[in-house]
Amino acid sequence: MRALFPGSFDPVTQGHQDVLRRAALLFDEVVVCVMFNSNKTGRFSIPERLDRLRAAAAGLSNVTVDSHTGGLLVDYCRRVGIDVAIRGVRHVHDLDHEIPMARMNRELAGLETLFIPADPALAHVSSTLVTGMSRLGRVPDGPVSGLLPAGGGSSEGA
Structure with a gap:
C-alpha cells in the first residue's frame, strides 16, 4: 500500500524526518x-525543499x-493512486486543525488520514519556530541546525 506524507517542509525538521521514517515502516511506499x-x-524554493527531503x-x-x-491534496x-495521507501531530492543537481537513479529504475522495504522534523529544519542533529562531542564528542550547536532519542545511540555511 502507498501513502502520501504532504507538507510545506519549509524547512524539513527532525520531526518531519521521524514521522517519515516511522511511516516508511508501515507502508510499501511513502511519497513525501x-x-x-x-x-x-516560503523561505526556501521548491527545489531546495526537495533536495532537503531527499537528504x-x-x-x-x-x-x-x-x-x-x-490543486488540492x-x-x-x-492522479498518482494514493488512498492514505500521513500527518504528524505534535499536540492537540494540531488535531484541531487536521481533523476537519481529514474529514473533508475522506468525503471528497475517500482519502483516509493516518495520524502519527510526534516523538516526545521532538514535539516542540516546528518549521515555523526553526525559521524564526534561525533569524537569530541560535536556540538556547546550540545552533538551529541541531533541529534539522543531517544534511538538511545549516542554521544559516534554516
Missing part, C-alpha cells in the same frame, strides 16, 4: 510531497520525493 500553501510565504530520506528505499503546486492523490 512538498505542497504549495497559498497561506504561507532526510536517505537510506529509506521505499520513500520517493515529489511536489504538487496546483486529493487531486494529487487521485
Whole structure:
C-alpha cells in the first residue's frame, strides 16, 4: 500500500524526518510531497525543499520525493493512486486543525488520514519556530541546525 506524507517542509525538521521514517515502516511506499500553501510565504524554493527531503530520506528505499503546486491534496492523490495521507501531530492543537481537513479529504475522495504522534523529544519542533529562531542564528542550547536532519542545511540555511 502507498501513502502520501504532504507538507510545506519549509524547512524539513527532525520531526518531519521521524514521522517519515516511522511511516516508511508501515507502508510499501511513502511519497513525501512538498505542497504549495497559498497561506504561507516560503523561505526556501521548491527545489531546495526537495533536495532537503531527499537528504532526510536517505537510506529509506521505499520513500520517493515529489511536489504538487496546483490543486488540492486529493487531486494529487487521485492522479498518482494514493488512498492514505500521513500527518504528524505534535499536540492537540494540531488535531484541531487536521481533523476537519481529514474529514473533508475522506468525503471528497475517500482519502483516509493516518495520524502519527510526534516523538516526545521532538514535539516542540516546528518549521515555523526553526525559521524564526534561525533569524537569530541560535536556540538556547546550540545552533538551529541541531533541529534539522543531517544534511538538511545549516542554521544559516534554516
